[in-house]
Structures are given as C-alpha cells and as structure tokens.
Amino acid sequence: MSLTRPQFERACKLLLEGDDSCTPWSWKSHQAFQHLGYLERTVSIPVKSPGNPLDETVEILVEEDDSAAVNSSPNFLSWDQYIVYSPSFGVPAFYFIVWDQQGVQLTLDQLLQSGVFRFDSSTKLDKTPFGVSEPGSAFPLLSQGDHPVLGIRCWHFHPCESSTAVDELVNDVIIPTASEDDRLRCWMEMWFLVLGSAVNF
Amino acid sequence: MTVLQFAPFSSLVQPAFWHELTSLKIDVLQLSDDSVPINASYALGKSIKDRETGKDIALGCNLTVGGGSFSNDSFQLPPNSVRASGILKNFNTVEDFKASDKTAFFNQVTDEIWETAITKRDPSALTKFLVITFADLKKYKFFYWFAFPAFVSKPAWEILDPGWTNADETFSPDALRSIHQHLQANPTPFFLIKSDGNKAEVGDLEKYQEFFAGVTQSSQAIGFHDPSGLPTNPGWPLRNLLAYLAALYPNITTLRILCWRDAEVPSGNAPWKSRFGTVSLPSPIDKSAARPSAVGWEKNVQGKLGARLADLAPMMDPSRLADQAVDLNLKLMRWRILPALDLDKVSSTKCLLLGAGTLGCYVARVLMGWGVRNITFVDSARVSFSNPVRQPLFEFEDCMDGGKVKAVCAADRLKKIFPGVNAVGHELSVPMPGHPVPPASVDKTKKDIETLEKLIDEHDAIFLLMDSRESRWLPTVVGASKGKIILNSALGFDTYLVMRHGARAKITPAGHQRLGCYYCNDVVAPADSLTDRTLDQMCTVTRPGLASIAAATAVELLVSVIQHPKGLLAPAPKPNTPPEDAASEGGILGMIPHQLRGFLAQFRNVPIVGAAYDKCTGCSETVITAYETQGYEMLEKAFNETGYLEKLTGLDKLYEEATAVMENVDFDEAEGDGDDF
Numbered sequence: 001m002s003l004t005r006p007q008f009e010r011a012c013k014l015l016l017e018g019d020d021s022c023t024p025w026s027w028k029s030h031q032a033f034q035h036l037g038y039l040e041r042t043v044s045i046p047v048k049s050p051g052n053p054l055d056e057t058v059e060i061l062v063e064e065d066d067s068a069a070v071n072s073s074p075n076f077l078s079w080d081q082y083i084v085y086s087p088s089f090g091v092p093a094f095y096f097i098v099w100d101q102q103g104v105q106l107t108l109d110q111l112l113q114s115g116v117f118r119f120d121s122s123t124k125l126d127k128t129p130f131g132v133s134e135p136g137s138a139f140p141l142l143s144q145g146d147h148p149v150l151g152i153r154c155w156h157f158h159p160c161e162s163s164t165a166v167d168e169l170v171n172d173v174i175i176p177t178a179s180e181d182d183r184l185r186c187w188m189e190m191w192f193l194v195l196g197s198a199v200n201f
Numbered sequence: 202m203t204v205l206q207f208a209p210f211s212s213l214v215q216p217a218f219w220h221e222l223t224s225l226k227i228d229v230l231q232l233s234d235d236s237v238p239i240n241a242s243y244a245l246g247k248s249i250k251d252r253e254t255g256k257d258i259a260l261g262c263n264l265t266v267g268g269g270s271f272s273n274d275s276f277q278l279p280p281n282s283v284r285a286s287g288i289l290k291n292f293n294t295v296e297d298f299k300a301s302d303k304t305a306f307f308n309q310v311t312d313e314i315w316e317t318a319i320t321k322r323d324p325s326a327l328t329k330f331l332v333i334t335f336a337d338l339k340k341y342k343f344f345y346w347f348a349f350p351a352f353v354s355k356p357a358w359e360i361l362d363p364g365w366t367n368a369d370e371t372f373s374p375d376a377l378r379s380i381h382q383h384l385q386a387n388p389t390p391f392f393l394i395k396s397d398g399n400k401a402e403v404g405d406l407e408k409y410q411e412f413f414a415g416v417t418q419s420s421q422a423i424g425f426h427d428p429s430g431l432p433t434n435p436g437w438p439l440r441n442l443l444a445y446l447a448a449l450y451p452n453i454t455t456l457r458i459l460c461w462r463d464a465e466v467p468s469g470n471a472p473w474k475s476r477f478g479t480v481s482l483p484s485p486i487d488k489s490a491a492r493p494s495a496v497g498w499e500k501n502v503q504g505k506l507g508a509r510l511a512d513l514a515p516m517m518d519p520s521r522l523a524d525q526a527v528d529l530n531l532k533l534m535r536w537r538i539l540p541a542l543d544l545d546k547v548s549s550t551k552c553l554l555l556g557a558g559t560l561g562c563y564v565a566r567v568l569m570g571w572g573v574r575n576i577t578f579v580d581s582a583r584v585s586f587s588n589p590v591r592q593p594l595f596e597f598e599d600c601m602d603g604g605k606v607k608a609v610c611a612a613d614r615l616k617k618i619f620p621g622v623n624a625v626g627h628e629l630s631v632p633m634p635g636h637p638v639p640p641a642s643v644d645k646t647k648k649d650i651e652t653l654e655k656l657i658d659e660h661d662a663i664f665l666l667m668d669s670r671e672s673r674w675l676p677t678v679v680g681a682s683k684g685k686i687i688l689n690s691a692l693g694f695d696t697y698l699v700m701r702h703g704a705r706a707k708i709t710p711a712g713h714q715r716l717g718c719y720y721c722n723d724v725v726a727p728a729d730s731l732t733d734r735t736l737d738q739m740c741t742v743t744r745p746g747l748a749s750i751a752a753a754t755a756v757e758l759l760v761s762v763i764q765h766p767k768g769l770l771a772p773a774p775k776p777n778t779p780p781e782d783a784a785s786e787g788g789i790l791g792m793i794p795h796q797l798r799g800f801l802a803q804f805r806n807v808p809i810v811g812a813a814y815d816k817c818t819g820c821s822e823t824v825i826t827a828y829e830t831q832g833y834e835m836l837e838k839a840f841n842e843t844g845y846l847e848k849l850t851g852l853d854k855l856y857e858e859a860t861a862v863m864e865n866v867d868f869d870e871a872e873g874d875g876d877d878f
Contacts, residue, residue, distance in 0.1 A: 103511055107515045
C-alpha cells in the first residue's frame with residue numbers, strides 16, 4: 001500500500017495524538033509551501049567516551065579559583081530525527097543527523113558507536129525477526145541525501161523496501177473493515193516497528 | 202549550611218551555526234574583527250533515563266546557538282526556552298585568535314553587564330555572554346571559546362538546610378499550576394512570586410519593591426528559568442540574579458529561590474521537577490570594588506581553560522564526503538549480504554599493476570570499486586591514438602604531442618575519479634629474456650631492475666598485465682622470491698587467461714600441493730617473441746569486450762584470495778569438482794581457482810589446476826635461489842644468453858633425453874598379417 005501526501009499528513013497527525021514517548025514529535029512544514037510537512041524531534045544521547053582531543057593547544061587562561069561552580073560536564077549527542085514523505089515511493093522515510101555539542105556531525109564510524117543503530121560493525125546480522133517474506137537485507141539501505149524540505153544533508157534509510165515489509169505486518173493485524181484512520185494509524189505503528197529493528201528509538 | 206554551587210553553562214552549537222558564521226565572514230565581516238551581536242537560548246533543565254543503567258542523567262546546562270543566532274529576524278525561540286544576548290568576535294588568523302587579549306574583552310563585556318543591570322536596573326543583561334571565534338575556511342575548522350560572565354560573591358552564598366527540595370513540598374499543585382500558566386504565556390528568565398503556599402502570583406523582577414510591598418518574607422520567592430538538570434545545583438543564571446539583588450537591595454541576606462524546571466504540568470502522580478531552597482549570605486557583601494570580579498570562561502572538552510575546536514572537515518570537505526560515500530557503499534554490502542567479508546583487508550592491499558593498457562585500466566577501475574587505496578602503474582609507453590577507446594583511463598587529449606606517459610597519466614586519471622586514492626605511475630621498461638641488454642644500457646637496466654624490485658617489495662599484490670610473454674618473467678621471479686600474490690592475465694583474440702601464481706617451494710608447507718606459475722607448463726624458456734611479428738600479432742588484437750572480462754575476473758580472483766585465511770597458499774579446487782561444491786569449499790566469496798581459461802566464442806570459463814613444475818624457468822627454487830645469490834649477474838645471463846635458463850634448470854637435459862627417446866623408437870613395418878584396426 002502506498003500513501004498519498006494527504007494520507008501521510010493525516011497518519012502523522014494521528015500519530016501525534018497518541019504520542020506518549022519521552023521526547024514527543026512535532027509537525028513542521030516548509031515556510032512557503034505549507035503542504036510540504038514532516039515530523040521532527042531531537043533526542044539527546046548520552047556519550048560514554050570523552051570528546052575529541054585538541055591537537056593544537058591554545059593558550060590556557062588563568063581564572064580566579066571558583067569554588068562555586070560544579071565540575072560536571074556531561075557529554076551528549078543530539079539526534080535530530082525527521083519523518084518525511086517520499087513521493088517516489090509513496091511511503092514515509094526516516095531522515096536523521098547526529099551531532100555533538102560542538103556542532104560537528106558524526107562520521108559513519110562514530111555513528112556506529114553512538115548507539116543509534118541496533119548493531120555495530122562487529123556484530124553479525126540475523127534476518128529480521130518479523131518473518132518478512134522478502135529475502136536478505138536485515139539492515140536497511142543506509143544512504144546520505146538531502147532532506148526533502150529543509151535541504152540539509154542527512155542520513156536516511158532508502159524507502160524502497162519499506163512498503164512490502166510494513167504491508168505484511170499490517171495485514172496480519174488489521175481487519176478488512178477497519179476505518180481509514182485506523183488503517184493509517186496501524187500502518188504508521190508497523191512502520192515504526194520495522195524501523196525499530198534497525199534503529200534504537 | 203553549605204556553599205551554594207551552580208551548574209555552569211555549557212555551550213551547545215548547532216551545525217547550522219557554523220554554516221552561518223562562514224557566510225557571515227565571507228559576505229559581511231570579511232577581514233573585520235568587529236563584534237557582532239548574537240542570540241542564544243536556554244531551555245528548562247531536564248534529565249533522561251540511561252537505557253543501560255536505568256539511572257537519571259541530567260542533561261547539560263546548555264546555552265544553545267544555531268543558524269538563526271545571527272539575525273533577529275531568523276532567530277526562533279524553541280519551546281520552553283528564553284533568550285540570551287551575546288557578542289561574537291571573529292578573528293582572521295589563528296595567531297590573532299590565540300594572542301587576543303581575552304581578559305580585556307571579558308572585562309569589557311562584564312562592565313557592560315554591570316552597567317546595564319545595576320546602574321540602569323535592567324535584568325535582561327544578566328545572561329549576556331561572549332564568544333571568540335576563528336574560522337579556517339580552507340580546512341573547515343572552527344576555533345571557538347565561550348564565556349558566561351558571572352559575578353563572584355564574597356562571601357559566597359550558602360544554601361540553608363535542608364538544601365534543595367522538590368517544589369511541591371513548598372508550593373501546592375494549584376500554586377505551581379498558576380506559575381506554569383503565567384510562564385507559558387510570558388516566558389521570562391527571572392520573576393517574582395508572591396505565595397502563601399496554596400495560591401501564587403507571579404510578578405516582574407524590575408518591580409521588586411512594589412510587588413513585595415507589605416508581603417511577609419515567608420511569602421516572597423524569587424524564581425528563575427533554570428537550565429540545570431542537577432537536583433542539587435541550580436543553573437548559572439542564578440549567580441548573576443543573586444548579584445543583582447544583593448547590589449540593588451543591600452538589606453537582603455536571605456532569599457527563597459524557586460528553580461523553575463517544569464515545561465509541562467506533570468500528569469497523574471508524577472512529581473514536579475522544579476526545585477526550591479533558601480539561600481543566604483553569612484555576612485554582608487564586600488563592596489570595596491566598583492564591581493565584583495567575575496568568572497565564566499568555558500572549560501574545553503579536556504576540562505581545561507582553553508579554546509574548543511570544531512572540525513567539520515569529515516562532513517564538509519568534498520573529498521572526505523566522497524571517501525565516506527564509497528566506504529558506506531562497501532559497508533552496506535557487508536552488512537546486508539556478507540557480514541564475514543573483511544573489507545579492510547581488501548582496501549589495504551597495495552596493488553602494483555605492471556602494464557597500463559587495456560588490462561591495466563580495467564583492473565585499476567575494479568580495484569577502486571573494491572575500495573583499494575594504493576595503486577601503482579608501471580608502463581614504458583605513451584598514450585597513442587588507438588588507446589582511449591579500449592583503455593578507459595585515457596582521453597583523446599592525452600594522445601597529443603606525442604602522447605602522455607601512460608603510467609603517470611593513468612595514475613592522474615584515477616585521482617580525478619576518486620581523490621582519496623594514492624595512485625602513482627612509473628615510466629619503466631621491464632627487461633626480458635631473449636632481449637639482450639646492450640652494454641651502453643647496462644647501468645640503466647640495473648637501475649630499472651632495482652626500481653622494479655623495490656616496487657614489488659612495497660606492494661602486496663602484483664598484476665602482470667603486459668603485452669608479451671617474456672616480459673612477465675622477471676616480475677615472476679622477483680615476486681616469487683618475495684612471496685607476493687601474483688595475478689597474471691593474458692589475452693588472445695577471443696580467449697583469455699587469468700591465473701594466480703602459486704607460492705615458492707620454500708614457503709609451501711609439507712604435504713601442500715604447490716600451484717604453478719605462468720611458465721610451469723613450458724618446456725622452453727621464454728624467448729624473443731616480439732621481433733618479426735606481424736602488426737596484428739604485435740598489437741595483440743583482441744575482441745574489445747575481452748579485456749574488461751579478464752581484468753574484472755582477475756580482480757575478483759585477487760579479492761577471493763585475500764578473503765581466504767591462507768591467502769597466497771589458498772588451495773585450488775580439485776579437478777572435476779562440481780562448481781557448487783567448489784564454491785562452498787573455497788571461501789566466503791566462493792571458489793578460488795588456480796587458473797581460468799575463458800572462451801568468448803562459447804561464453805565459457807574453464808577452471809584449471811596446474812601443478813608447479815620443479816624445473817620451471819620462472820618459479821623453481823633453482824632459478825629463484827640463483828637470482829637471490831647472484832643478482833644482476835644471473836639476470837643478465839637470462840636476458841642475453843640463449844639457453845641459459847634451460848641449462849640452469851636442467852630443462853636442456855630433459856630435452857636431450859626426450860629427443861633421444863624419440864630417435865630410439867623403432868618405427869618398423871609391422872611383420873606378419875597386418876590387422877587393420
């Protein structure tokens with residue numbers, strides 16, 4: 001099943017109604033073209049390892065001793081998540097960037113270690129546990145591309161395989177006489193489920 | 202009573218901030234180091250649950266700058282945040298950045314804060330900050346250093362027992378709800394609260410005296426938008442707020458503080474996040490100086506008072522982006538289809554391509570597809586007009602003016618295709634048996650051989666892609682001597698050969714079948730095959746599709762060898778093994794044949810196993826040892842003296858014996874009745 005853009009927007013709005021996650025999603029649209037909308041949220045990810053060492057030392061300042069300041073410096077990554085509409089495939093697509101406190105985006109290797117994906121480069125992959133009928137590929141097609149509305153360079157999962165996987169799950173769950181709203185809501189939930197097999201939401 | 206400790210601000214720079222700073226520098230500032238006003242925001246303190254430990258971790262006390270920070274129009278205040286104004290000063294060189302008088306700049310801003318907040322009684326300046334930057338636009342690196350000036354209180358403020366408690370222990374849910382409502386409608390960094398514990402009223406900080414006129418101490422409270430998520434430490438803005446109040450209302454010694462941290466009204470029985478405490482001064486503030494001293498330079502990631510560096514090259518430098526894209530492509534192959542594939546082993550294999558013609562160009566392309574980063578070409582010729590159509594690294598322009606040097610031209614073209622490749626070309630002629638070295642050329646030949654030996658030594662895989670039989674002899678011997686992986690490919694009109702040379706006897710473990718080399722099946726040594734050939738024989742006229750098929754096959758064979766744990770010593774499938782079995786017995790990529798003979802007329806590949814020959818002129822221990830011990834002396838004989846290699850290996854005796862046997866055979870007429878079958 002593929003969604004039209006209005007169906008996608010409706011499905012997102014339904015998702016927002018039932019959203020009880022720690023970091024809720026919000027609907028945004030293009031400044032000029034209101035019909036180009038997407039969901040977004042930013043999640044903070046704690047980081048275990050310290051930041052990159054500065055190879056060039058800059059003059060160290062001396063300041064007066066300050067006993068009134070706490071010495072904690074927690075390290076966090078920001079994970080900007082976007083759910084956009086892919087017109088060529090008629091399905092939602094997951095776009096994201098992960099950046100550190102210095103405004104530097106993570107490289108592929110750093111992404112693998114950040115805990116964003118449900119595996120790292122050393123683990124062996126098993127087939128997806130949901131009994132998807134299509135062969136191969138446990139891990140979705142990770143690519144880099146421009147966010148369709150914001151134009152910023154993001155990582156995303158290529159949506160070409162989503163539809164088949166999600167449809168199978170939806171057909172197992174939903175009854176044929178369900179309303180359009182119920183069907184859309186279910187479709188989005190199953191889409192998240194499939195995505196969640198690769199992504200650590 | 203304990204000294205009050207504040208959670209310092211922590212700068213949070215969004216990626217778009219650097220893009221905007223770059224535009225600002227290029228379009229507006231250029232070489233000016235004037236200060237520029239910028240906007241920042243800070244949100245309410247939060248903590249998140251660590252997935253692994255289940256514990257709460259407080260998020261940093263962040264002051265956020267983003268793409269919209271540079272202009273008032275594009276600045277968007279995120280939900281549950283308040284604005285802070287600041288100054289940015291961009292330096293033009295890293296030396297200026299390092300040498301700038303940071304203390305002077307800090308003091309200048311701090312004076313401004315004091316002037317505005319205390320003299321003009323405007324609390325909006327209390328959260329003013331500064332940042333110095335240097336943008337290295339060629340390397341995509343940004344040096345920066347934030348400072349969040351905060352006045353030092355002497356004596357320090359203290360927090361009275363029982364310390365910081367949950368706000369709902371002091372204020373009723375109704376009171377907190379009305380505070381929340383007011384703040385949702387009018388977000389403000391600092392505010393006053395009049396409350397008896399059950400109901401609350403919120404007022405403006407500037408109207409302190411009016412608002413609290415006639416109100417008992419125990420009903421007064423000061424609130425602030427608290428970015429700290431730590432349960433026992435209020436955020437940095439409280440420091441300047443306390444300094445402001447102490448300066449303007451000198452009679453204050455105790456204050457009831459509400460650290461506001463609730464973005465939403467909690468649902469159900471969830472607790473409120475805001476914190477409440479009573480702070481006090483143990484003795485009056487020392488007012489001897491015009492203004493109190495201030496601290497607030499941000500520590501860097503190592504915890505030292507030094508600048509920070511944002512290195513955006515990996516995601517902005519186009520070469521790095523290309524590198525990452527190619528890498529991602531290969532990694533996906535591994536993640537999705539073949540997790541056991543060792544891609545690093547392949548990409549780190551250094552490849553030497555002897556020959557930059559049809560085979561060389563196609564081999565190089567496929568190697569780059571596998572992510573190989575070190576490719577060296579050796580060729581003595583120049584690009585000629587017939588080359589570009591068949592040799593995909595050359596273009597028409599390369600043929601002009603006598604033609605570019607092929608090896609160098611091919612290497613340069615590889616770099617144009619993928620800047621991250623380490624491609625080098627050497628113009629070199631490989632000496633060969635059957636082609637005597639003229640005395641005048643001996644020195645040059647010796648040097649060429651030395652270069653060739655060094656190149657073979659420095660690489661892991663050697664591709665023999667020349668256009669003659671005998672030119673492959675020297676690299677065969679040297680390569681065998683050094684235990685390198687040698688891939689050999691040769692083309693006929695519509696047939697091709699792709700093979701891997703076996704290892705020398707010395708490094709082959711006992712019981713292991715040694716695989717042969719190009720010359721193992723020869724009964725004669727390589728000799729001059731080039732003189733007196735016709736044109737079509739000289740230029741190796743082949744069906745055009747053949748070169749890419751053979752070249753690609755050679756590279757895939759190399760990768761299969763590399764994936765096998767035994768590498769060079771990987772066994773070949775026994776003859777007549779069914780293909781499926783051969784594939785599963787080979788390696789993770791499948792079968793690892795010794796030789797493949799291709800017949801384009803039949804679109805057929807035939808895997809062959811050739812055993813090593815102990816009298817081989819190319820890879821027998823006799824020849825290799827003679828080379829190793831005598832060096833150029835031995836090589837010269839091989840080049841100059843006909844029959845030398847046959848004598849060395851004993852092939853000449855074999856030839857004599859065979860001839861003798863043939864002569865002794867009696868081809869007498871059959872006697873008696875001839876049976877006709």
